[in-house]
Amino acid sequence: MKLEALSPLGARFAPRQIGDVTLAEMPDIGAVLVTATVPLSGDLTRLSKTLAIDLPRVHGAMATHQDRSAIWLTPRSWIVTCAPSDEKLLVDNVALAFPDHAVLASPYSDALCWLSLDGAGTEDLLRQGSFLSFSPGGLPVGHAKRTLVAGIPAVVKRLSETAWTIAVERSRAQFFVDWLNSLTHSFGDSQ
Incomplete structure (x- = not known):
């Protein structure tokens, strides 16, 4: 018998839009x-x-x-x-x-839930709940950092100008996604 890992976000979390940012779970990491x-x-x-x-x-x-x-x-x-x-x-x-x-x-x-955020507004979205970098240009592409995002410990990876990967503890993944979804009104309306 082979067990299949369950997503901490429920049955097959579907990608969603937050303003111009696409949020998706990455269960294959x-x-x-x-x-x-x-x-x-x-x-x-x-x-x-x-x-x-x-x-x-x-x-x-x-x-x-x-x-x-x-x-x-x-x-x-x-x-x-x-x-x-x-x-x-x-x-x-x-x-x-x-x-x-x-x-x-x-x-x-089994300790982490990996999420991808992709879109031109990703950095602005993350800045609403985190201090990302002392660098004037923000977190450089190809760098990562441990930080708090919305009060949740996270590992933030910047893959390109618009693509980011965030790892949060599985037990806090739903709270993190709920926080991101709560930004839809304030973030989405400003675009």
Whole structure:
């Protein structure tokens, strides 16, 4: 018997418009939380090879390679997104490469709900509930950050000028979507 994961947003969440922004759930993203228990220094290269992606080394940086991305959380932790079927492989590879448990990896997709926001007004929409960046140009394309959006802890990835991916805890996903929907009147009327 194979169980199918349920969306935290109910049966098959349909994409919807909020002003000129399209909101959609992304149930096909797997995630692995990777944490180093000690400073890695030279072992960071070995960890990057183990995960088949060059891990970012500075705040806000995000790396992509084929179907994977790595998001810097702290100097010793990253979220690596991948195909859901690759989660176990990545976790097992880290355990084999670091048998002393200097680096730990755990499946993380069951903890997060991934949403895509795409449209010219996405950044303005997110700014209604969050402080995105000190940079005058906002969060640069190809960067990610952990922040609060509408009081909800989130990982925000800027993929292009108009395309963003947001990860929120599954238990708060419906609240987050409800918050976005509540902006329809104030945000949608201003366009």
